[in-house]
Every structure is written in C-alpha cells, then in structure tokens.
Amino acid sequence: MTVLGSRPAATAAHPAAPGDRAVRAVRAVPRARRARRRVRRVPLNLAALAVLAVSVFPVYWMAVTAFTPTRDIQSTTPSFWPAHPTLAHFATAVGADGFGLFWRNSLLVTLSAVLLSLVVALPAACAVARMRWRGRRGFVLMVFIAQMAPWEALLISMFIIARDTGLLDKLAMLTLIYFMTTLPFTIVTLRGFLAAIPGELEEAAMMDGASRAGAFRRVVLPLLAPGLMSTSLFGFITAWNEFAFANALIIKNQDDRTLPVWLSSFGNIFGTDWGATMAAASLFMLPVLLIFLVLQRRVVSGAFAGAVKG
Amino acid sequence: MSLTSVTQPVPAAARRLARAWPYILVAPAVAGTCFLLLYPLLRSVVISFQHFRTGELIRGGAAFVGLENYRQVLGDAEFWTVVRRTFVWTAVNVALIMLISTLVALMIARLGPRMRLAVMSGLVLTWATPVLAATTIFQWMFQSRLGVVNWLLVRVGLDGFQGHTWFADGTSTFAILVMLVVWQSVPFAAITLYAGLTTIPAELDEAARIDGAGPFQVFRDVTFPILRPLFGLITSLEVIWVFKCFAQIWAISGGGPDGATTTLPIYAFQIAQSLHKYDLGSAISTLTVLILIVALIAHMRRMLRHEGEVA
Numbered sequence: 350m351t352v353l354g355s356r357p358a359a360t361a362a363h364p365a366a367p368g369d370r371a372v373r374a375v376r377a378v379p380r381a382r383r384a385r386r387r388v389r390r391v392p393l394n395l396a397a398l399a400v401l402a403v404s405v406f407p408v409y410w411m412a413v414t415a416f417t418p419t420r421d422i423q424s425t426t427p428s429f430w431p432a433h434p435t436l437a438h439f440a441t442a443v444g445a446d447g448f449g450l451f452w453r454n455s456l457l458v459t460l461s462a463v464l465l466s467l468v469v470a471l472p473a474a475c476a477v478a479r480m481r482w483r484g485r486r487g488f489v490l491m492v493f494i495a496q497m498a499p500w501e502a503l504l505i506s507m508f509i510i511a512r513d514t515g516l517l518d519k520l521a522m523l524t525l526i527y528f529m530t531t532l533p534f535t536i537v538t539l540r541g542f543l544a545a546i547p548g549e550l551e552e553a554a555m556m557d558g559a560s561r562a563g564a565f566r567r568v569v570l571p572l573l574a575p576g577l578m579s580t581s582l583f584g585f586i587t588a589w590n591e592f593a594f595a596n597a598l599i600i601k602n603q604d605d606r607t608l609p610v611w612l613s614s615f616g617n618i619f620g621t622d623w624g625a626t627m628a629a630a631s632l633f634m635l636p637v638l639l640i641f642l643v644l645q646r647r648v649v650s651g652a653f654a655g656a657v658k659g
Numbered sequence: 660m661s662l663t664s665v666t667q668p669v670p671a672a673a674r675r676l677a678r679a680w681p682y683i684l685v686a687p688a689v690a691g692t693c694f695l696l697l698y699p700l701l702r703s704v705v706i707s708f709q710h711f712r713t714g715e716l717i718r719g720g721a722a723f724v725g726l727e728n729y730r731q732v733l734g735d736a737e738f739w740t741v742v743r744r745t746f747v748w749t750a751v752n753v754a755l756i757m758l759i760s761t762l763v764a765l766m767i768a769r770l771g772p773r774m775r776l777a778v779m780s781g782l783v784l785t786w787a788t789p790v791l792a793a794t795t796i797f798q799w800m801f802q803s804r805l806g807v808v809n810w811l812l813v814r815v816g817l818d819g820f821q822g823h824t825w826f827a828d829g830t831s832t833f834a835i836l837v838m839l840v841v842w843q844s845v846p847f848a849a850i851t852l853y854a855g856l857t858t859i860p861a862e863l864d865e866a867a868r869i870d871g872a873g874p875f876q877v878f879r880d881v882t883f884p885i886l887r888p889l890f891g892l893i894t895s896l897e898v899i900w901v902f903k904c905f906a907q908i909w910a911i912s913g914g915g916p917d918g919a920t921t922t923l924p925i926y927a928f929q930i931a932q933s934l935h936k937y938d939l940g941s942a943i944s945t946l947t948v949l950i951l952i953v954a955l956i957a958h959m960r961r962m963l964r965h966e967g968e969v970a
Contacts, residue, residue: 390771393766393769393770394770394771394774396766397766397767397770397777397778400763400766400778400781400782401777401778401781403842404778404781404782404784404785404842404845404846405781405784405785407785407788407793407796407797407800407842408784408785408788408796410796410799410800410807411792411795411796411799414799422805423805425810426810427805427807427810468687469688469691470688472683472684472685472687472688473684473685473687473688475684476680476681476682476684476685477685480680480681480684482678482681482682484682485681488685488689491689491692493959493962494955494959495692495696497899497955497958497959498696498700499903499947499948499951499955500903501903501904501905501924501947502703502903502924502927502944502945502947502948502951503696503699503700503703503944504905504924504927504928504931504944505703505706505927505928505931505932505937505940505941505944506699506700506702506703506706506941506944507699508931508932508937509702509706509711509716509937510698510699510702512716525695526695528691528695529691529692529695529696532688532691532692536688586789589789590789590790590791592790592791592905592906592909592910593905593906593909596909597928597932609789609790609791609906612791612792612795613791613794613795613909613910615795623799623802623805626795626799627795627796627799629795630791630792630795630796631792633789633791633792634787634788634789634792637787637788637789638784638787640787641783641784641786641787
C-alpha cells in the first residue's frame with residue numbers, strides 16, 4: 350500500500366534511529382559497562398543471524414543447486430557450497446523447449462502492460478494532483494478500491510469474457526489484465542510524485558511564454574522521471590510474477606505461455622533434474638532481483654510498501 | 660488569471676473545454692476500470708444467477724435460474740469445510756506473520772548498524788523472490804529423497820524422515836504452504852513496522868524504562884498504542900492477501916492432496932475449470948468477494964483515517 354507507506358517514507362530519514370541512539374549511548378558509558386552491554390547483545394545478534402539465515406537460505410539454496418553438478422546433487426550428503434561449479438544446468442534450462450519463446454512472451458506482456466499503464470495513469474494523476482473538479486474525490490476513492498480488487502475471484506469471469514471476445518490463449522488478454530492490475534498503483538504513486546513538484550514551477554514557465562503542454566514537458570516531466578522509473582519498475586515486477594491469470598487463460602496455445610506458468614510445470618520439462626529446475630528459477634528471478642537492487646533504498650524506506658506482493 | 664481575460668472575456672466554448680479537461684484526462688483510466696474490473700465483477704455475479712455449463716459456454720444463451728446455484732453451493736457440506744479451512748488458513752498465517760514480523764521489527768530496531776543492514780538486505784532478498792521461484796525452491800527443499808530438509812532432520816536424529824514424502828500428506832502440505840506464505844510475507848510487514856518504530860521518539864520509552872517498565876511492558880504500554888493504526892493496517896492487508904492467496908497453493912498442491920489445501924479461491928477455480936460448472940464456480944467466487952468485502956471495508960476505513968482525507 351503506497352498510502353500506508355507515505356508516513357514511514359517521510360520519517361525513514363529520522364535522525365535518531367534506535368540503533369544510532371544505542372551507539373551514541375554506548376560511547377558515553379565507561380568501558381566495563383560497554384563490555385557488559387556487548388555480552389547482553391549476544392542473544393540479540395544470534396537472533397539476527399537466525400533471521401538472516403532463514404530469509405536468505407532458500408534463495409541461496411536455489412543458487413547453489415543451480416551451480417552444482419548433478420552427481421553432487423544426487424549424493425546423499427548435500428553440498429552447501431558448489432565445490433565443482435558448473436554452468437551445465439543453465440545450459441539445459443536455456444536449451445529447454447520454448448525457453449526463448451516464453452522469455453519473449455513474458456517480456457512482451459510485461460513491458461506493454463507497464464507502458465500502457467503509464468500512458469493511462471499519467472494524465473489521470475495530473476488531473477488528480479493539479480486540478481480541481483467535481484467527482485475528484487469519487488475518482489480517488491475508485492482508484493483506492495481498485496487497488497484492493499479481489500483479482501483471484503475474477504478468474505472464471507475473465508476466462509468466459511476472454512472466450513466470448515476471442516482473446517482466449519492470446520497474450521493481448523493478459524496484457525490488458527496486467528495493465529489493470531498495475532493501473533491503480535501507478536495512478537496513486539504518480540499522483541504522490543506530482544504533488545511533490547510545486548505547481549509554481551509550471552506557472553513560471555507559462556509566464557515565460559510556454560504553453561501548458563510545453564511547461565509540463567520541459568519542466569515537470571524531467572522532475573517526474575525518477576518517479577516514472579520506479580513506478581514502472583514495480584509495475585514490471587507485478588506483471589512479471591503473475592501466475593493465476595496466465596495459468597487460467599493460456600490453455601490450448603502452449604506457445605503463448607509465460608515464464609511463471611512454464612516454471613510451474615518444471616516436472617514435465619526437467620523431470621527430476623533439480624539442477625536445471627533451479628537454474629530456470631534463478632534465470633526467472635534475475636530481472637526482479639536486479640530491479641530490487643536498483644530500488645533497494647526505496648523498498649527499505651517503505652515508499653512502495655505493498656506495491657509488490659507475492 | 661491573465662490580463663487578457665479582463666479586456667476580452669474568454670469565449671464560452673473555451674471555458675467549457677477548460678472545465679472538461681480533467682474529465683478527458685481521467686477518461687481512459689475510468690474506461691479501463693469499467694471494462695476490465697467492474698464488468699468482470701458484474702459478469703461474475705450475473706453468471707452466478709444463471710445456468711452456465713459447457714453448453715452455454717459454447718452456444719451462449721444462458722438462462723436465469725434465480726438463487727439455484729447458491730442453494731446448491733450453500734447446501735453442500737464440502738463448501739462449508741472449505742470455508743472453515745480458509746478461515747483457519749487465514750488465521751494461522753496472519754497470526755504467525757504479525758507475531759514474527761513484530762519480533763523481527765523490534766529486533767532490527769535494537770541491532771547495530773552493520774547487522775541491521777545485513778538483516779534488512781536478507782529480508783529484501785526474500786521479498787524480491789517471485790512467488791513461482793519460491794514455490795519451486797520449497798518443493799526442492801522438501802523433496803523426499805534429496806531434499807535438504809529431510810537430510811537435516813535425519814542428521815539431527817529424526818530417522819523417521821528418511822525419504823519422507825511431505826506432499827503426500829494433507830497436514831504437512833498445509834504446513835509447508837503456511838511456512839512459504841509466512842516466509843514471503845514477513846519482510847513487508849517487518850520492514851513497514853520497523854519504519855513505524857523509528858518514528859517513536861526515543862524519550863518515550865526511556866521515560867517508561869526509568870519508571871521501571873520491563874521490555875514487554877514498554878511494548879504493551881508505549882510502542883503498541885502508538886503504532887496501533889499501523890498494526891491495524893498491516894493486519895487487515897495481510898488478512899486480505901492471505902485469504903485470496905491462489906498462486907502458491909495452486910502451484911504446489913493444486914488444492915490437494917485429497918483437498919486438504921483447498922481454500923475458497925482454489926475451490927471456485929477447480930469447480931469451474933475441471934468440472935466446467937462455471938455457474939457454481941461464479942457463485943463461490945461471489946461469496947468469496949462478499950466475505951472479502953467485510954475485511955476490505957474495515958481496511959479502507961483504517962486507510963482513509965490514516966491518510967486524513969481521500970484526496
């Protein structure tokens with residue numbers, strides 16, 4: 350929930366984070382008490398290590414398996430470090446039937462959905478953030494409600510609608526659905542970014558003779574670029590990961606499957622080749638991981654809390 | 660207000676256009692919402708009042724049958740088992756998520772800067788893991804012959820787990836799904852709660868400590884009351900997310916074994932997709948939405964209060 354994140358985001362830079370406070374307090378106390386405090390912190394740090402291990406292990410295990418030769422995977426004692434790293438599993442995964450095709454499908458659907466969502470959301474966000482009009486409150490409420498839409502309950506009617514309109518087994522249908530799932534979030538976030546850009550800037554440009562559109566393009570858009578960037582990246586993750594609709598709406602034409610659906614049937618593709626399965630999972634996760642690395646600061650500050658949810 | 664408007668009034672047409680602009684700008688978004696969200700929702704409700712099977716899917720012309728589908732669904736004992744299971748599923752997951760993320764958030768707040776960065780990075784890594792990557796990894800970890808979990812359990816002396824097939828048993832499949840959903844949900848809740856914790860002035864809990872309050876009392880009497888709105892928001896969000904969870908369950912168990920992990924969204928999809936009873940499936944979906952609306956309204960009210968105002 351972006352809405353939810355707005356408060357923590359504003360305060361994440363709060364100067365007195367509890368940890369810093371502790372550090373400063375530690376400096377002030379004598380050496381003996383400091384040592385005692387360090388001992389007291391041992392259970393805390395052990396707990397932190399446990400949390401770290403639990404959160405990291407599954408992904409670590411995926412990566413290790415993906416690089417471990419099949420012989421070592423099949424041994425009775427698992428190896429927790431790839432002693433003889435191999436790229437064979439990645440070769441198997443990439444060489445699997447239709448891998449390139451599904452990768453292309455996923456990318457195509459995701460990018461078009463995000464682009465469409467941006468194009469539709471930007472004017473709407475402008476209207477909400479910059480203009481006064483009757484029905485504005487109603488529109489914002491609609492967007493908030495749409496953000497919480499119970500998509501999982503619409504699988505059946507979407508299937509029937511797709512069938513009626515000849516869009517069953519078509520990537521266009523998925524694109525439209527992903528566009529709609531990312532649209533409310535995109536409007537809310539862009540509205541937030543727009544609200545942070547003072548309207549006086551536009552007015553000044555217009556005073557200097559720029560048209561309204563010109564002022565927007567030359568003044569607001571460059572300032573909005575980071576907002577557009579991170580919003581679309583989060584939209585990308587949502588669409589890239591989507592499984593339920595891709596699974597329900599692409600049935601006969603297997604060439605139109607996307608990566609998550611392909612990955613869900615790993616048993617049929619790789620059999621018991623867990624190395625290749627984990628390599629495929631790694632490759633599927635890679636773009637999302639890169640995006641998170643780019644946006645890590647925003648993620649941690651809570652600015653996009655709830656934007657991405659499994 | 661420009662000078663020209665004083666000397667020569669803006670023509671009525673131009674003024675009308677200026678007033679129409681906001682509506683033109685939101686029109687595509689409204690149209691999208693109507694066609695891609697409102698219409699499917701209404702269509703789902705309409706189908707739930709029709710006789711809609713394979714024949715109607717192909718030929719069209721579904722007849723209205725009133726409340727017949729609802730009578731059939733609500734009269735089926737299996738439906739009530741699924742409803743009960745869905746509530747248990749939601750309660751167990753949300754309770755664990757809130758408990759663990761509160762503890763993790765409090766822990767992060769007390770860590771040194773380096774350890775805190777490490778834990779936060781770990782949580783973000785978990786958060787970044789796509790659902791389908793996670794389901795695949797968990798299936799591998801709990802694999803019977805080569806899975807690392809069985810190896811570990813045998814290693815610590817539980818020899819009974821040699822070659823144990825987790826996914827053959829309803830309860831253990833349910834437990835693994837809970838672990839998966841909790842694992843994936845904690846990062847968001849913990850990081851948001853931690854961000855909330857940093858907003859509490861340090862003087863407050865120092866004062867409480869000086870007054871002799873223990874850590875638990877500080878949490879109960881100082882931290883929790885201040886963060887109550889945030890706790891409320893996260894809890895209702897998690898309730899909604901867990902209740903309608905589909906991808907994890909479908910990818911790992913498909914609702915099995917023997918329906919032990921069939922929750923409402925899975926049940927509706929199975930009835931429509933495998934049995935081709937689109938009418939009954941839609942009735943179940945509509946009932947699911949009705950239950951969700953209760954949680955949604957509670958959440959929206961909290962959110963609007965949190966925001967201060969809608970716009």
